[in-house]
Amino acid sequence: MKISYYPGCTLKANAKNFEDSALCSLKQLGLEVEELRRWNCCGTVYSLATDDLIHHIAPIRNLIFSKEAKSEALMTLCAMCYNTLKRANERIKKSRDDRDIINRFMDAEGLAYEGDVKVLHLLELLRDEIKFENVAKKVVKPLKNLKVASYYGCLLVRPKEIGLDDVENPRVLENLMTALGADPVDFPYKTECCASYQTVDNPGIVAERTYRILTSAQRAGADVVSVSCPLCAFNLDNRQKETVNLYSDFKKMPILYFTQLLGIALGCPEEALRFDLHGVDPKPALKQKGLL
Amino acid sequence: MRINISQKKVRDQFVAKVEELSGQKILACYQCGKCSAGCPAVSEMDILPNQVIRYIQLGLKDELLKSNSYWVCASCLTCNARCPKGIKIAEVMEGVRQILLRKRKDRIHIPKLTDKQKEEVPQIALISSFRKYTS
Ligand code: SF4
Ligand code: SF4
Numbered sequence: 537m538k539i540s541y542y543p544g545c546t547l548k549a550n551a552k553n554f555e556d557s558a559l560c561s562l563k564q565l566g567l568e569v570e571e572l573r574r575w576n577c578c579g580t581v582y583s584l585a586t587d588d589l590i591h592h593i594a595p596i597r598n599l600i601f602s603k604e605a606k607s608e609a610l611m612t613l614c615a616m617c618y619n620t621l622k623r624a625n626e627r628i629k630k631s632r633d634d635r636d637i638i639n640r641f642m643d644a645e646g647l648a649y650e651g652d653v654k655v656l657h658l659l660e661l662l663r664d665e666i667k668f669e670n671v672a673k674k675v676v677k678p679l680k681n682l683k684v685a686s687y688y689g690c691l692l693v694r695p696k697e698i699g700l701d702d703v704e705n706p707r708v709l710e711n712l713m714t715a716l717g718a719d720p721v722d723f724p725y726k727t728e729c730c731a732s733y734q735t736v737d738n739p740g741i742v743a744e745r746t747y748r749i750l751t752s753a754q755r756a757g758a759d760v761v762s763v764s765c766p767l768c769a770f771n772l773d774n775r776q777k778e779t780v781n782l783y784s785d786f787k788k789m790p791i792l793y794f795t796q797l798l799g800i801a802l803g804c805p806e807e808a809l810r811f812d813l814h815g816v817d818p819k820p821a822l823k824q825k826g827l828l
Numbered sequence: 829m830r831i832n833i834s835q836k837k838v839r840d841q842f843v844a845k846v847e848e849l850s851g852q853k854i855l856a857c858y859q860c861g862k863c864s865a866g867c868p869a870v871s872e873m874d875i876l877p878n879q880v881i882r883y884i885q886l887g888l889k890d891e892l893l894k895s896n897s898y899w900v901c902a903s904c905l906t907c908n909a910r911c912p913k914g915i916k917i918a919e920v921m922e923g924v925r926q927i928l929l930r931k932r933k934d935r936i937h938i939p940k941l942t943d944k945q946k947e948e949v950p951q952i953a954l955i956s957s958f959r960k961y962t963s
Binding site: 544545546549550551577579580581583584585586587588591614616690694695696703704727728729731732733734735736737738741744745766767770774 | 848849850851868869871872900902903904905906908909916918919921922923926935936941945948949950951952953954955956957959960961
């Protein structure tokens with residue numbers, strides 16, 4: 537299966553640690569993915585209005601680019617890109633009317649699109665194509681004694697029709713952590729929203745959510761929290777500054793992309809893990825466990 | 829709070845417009861409160877998600893628009909996943925936002941954001957915020 541890689545905007549800047557660690561990990565697993573030659577922002581959020589077709593143009597255009605590149609699937613790392621691309625794709629698969637309007641609007645692309653490219657998240661690729669047991673075989677540095685709370689947030693699992701795992705109790709990230717030799721810890725806030733885009737004009741609500749989510753992970757005994765979305769990462773990591781101001785009992789904790797943990801286990805060099813891009817430095821916790 | 833209910837309000841085009849934009853049948857809601865019970869944003873909302881639905885059922889347009897709830901909604905889709913009647917509350921919130929945005933009643937004004945606000949957050953935050961809060 538030929539797979540194109542869609543990074544999305546934030547992975548080329550603030551979330552470079554997400555991209556670099558994922559690409560290095562894939563290389564260690566012997567898999568090459570090719571970045572789409574041309575791509576544009578997917579719009580980040582899927583429009584929930586019935587008639588708002590203009591907002592589905594951006595994700596569909598990326599799928600057209602994938603089809604032009606003769607790829608069967610388009611792989612994303614960012615949970616928001618995944619959700620937006622996949623929902624737009626499902627929509628035009630189901631609705632002939634929407635599909636015709638969108639195709640007519642983009643007639644300059646010279647290719648009619650019918651929803652035939654599959655939208656794939658890296659986690660699905662690891663779980664369903666490569667399979668976790670084969671990932672485990674490539675582990676050179678098991679994440680021994682590292683207690684990892686996996687945070688899914690909203691858009692990997694909701695809505696149910698496009699989610700990549702159970703909507704209320706997903707396990708895919710925990711299963712991956714087990715394959716890497718870590719100790720996954722379960723916590724009740726793993727699919728609770730971090731307040732998302734409210735972070736721009738209402739950081740207080742994000743700090744409040746961060747407090748609830750992270751103290752829940754701490755009570756479960758977690759050393760680190762792993763995430764799969766650059767917006768969750770920013771909110772849970774960088775907003776800890778505000779959280780400390782709101783709650784004097786709050787203790788900061790490191791937030792890592794699941795791909796950084798994957799990268800450590802697969803022996804990626806530190807340059808590919810980019811720990812310099814974090815609000816809360818994850819190195820002390822990783823050193824303590826002998827992982828750096 | 830004193831609330832006046834009338835046939836005129838219930839049959840107002842506002843109710844029809846929300847139903848059209850959200851694709852949801854508002855009268856299907858039987859006010860169980862499940863949506864509000866799981867909503868992560870209720871601490872910041874003037875009225876709860878189930879009340880948003882109730883206000884629309886009763887055609888209380890002005891009272892609803894005065895609340896901040898549909899702006900505070902983070903589109904996390906938890907309510908949608910749990911409503912026993914299959915109502916997509918997040919879509920209803922989007923419908924209300926869209927009614928205002930299509931009249932250029934934006935929630936945030938980009939020129940008024942400070943440099944600090946724009947610089948500290950990642951692209952993904954800005955784009956999603958602008959998509960939800962500006963026309
Ligand atoms: S969960 Fe559904 S039925 Fe219950 S109050 Fe909310 S919208 Fe109404
Ligand atoms: S989608 Fe909005 S109303 Fe529904 S649970 Fe999330 S924040 Fe609350």
